[in-house]
Amino acid sequence: MTEPLTILVTRPEPGGSATAELLRARGHIPVLAPCLDIEPLPATLPAGCDALVIASAQALPGLPAAWRAIPLFAVGDATAARARRLGFIAVESASGTARDLAGLVARRLRPHASILLPCGEGHSLDLAAALRQAGFRVNRRIVYRARPAAELAAAAIAALTAETVDRVMIFSPATAKRFAALIDHAALAATLRRAIAIAISPAAAAPLARLPFHAIRTAVSPDQDHMLAILP
DSSP states (O other): OOOOOEEEEOOOTTHHHHHHHHHHHTTOEEEEOOOEEEEEOOOOOOSOOSEEEESOGGGSTTSOGGGTTSOEEESSHHHHHHHHHTTOSSEEEOOSOHHHHHHHHHHHSOTTOEEEEEEETTOSHHHHHHHHHTTOEEEEEEEEEEEEOSSOOHHHHHHHHTTOOOEEEEOSHHHHHHHHHHHHHTTOGGGGTTOEEEESSHHHHGGGTTSOOSEEEEOSSSSHHHHHHTOO
């Protein structure tokens, strides 16, 4: 039997706890270390749309319950699964990147369809542009803001200080940048020498290169399932 790994989960809530639960079920020891805080923002949404395009699960909670039957296109399988748990009934996953998501929408929707793209502040600008270029009518709405965490969680600092951390899961480039900054601020870089970083994408791996990780592994596809596959 594989020895349990102590794993820092840097994903913000509510995703962080869901990932921790999954790791715990696999026999590992998750330690929550969110590097971003998600702040929901009020947004004026259109009366309706032909489809919802979701590049982050953080955009889902603020959507009206009455829209659960509207076709929803999600960037990845984890986001699609969360949409289904929230009651959306027509969900399709691009199982990849924002570019894959734009391609999926272009294949599935009629020309000039109206799309709602709820997203985080400063996010999904390229996706919106790609969808408009493909001929869709896109309403991009800001429904949340990701704020940098002020410091690492106490449990994460304790695990790092004790040098018991085996893996650090990094779910986005913004998280990677903030994690590196928080490690510097707490003077904990040396504690990472035996740890392996698990990055969701090359862009998320890049800010970690200056930290003294034993290794940095990058998922072959940008989703949680492929991150879990490279944990051992």
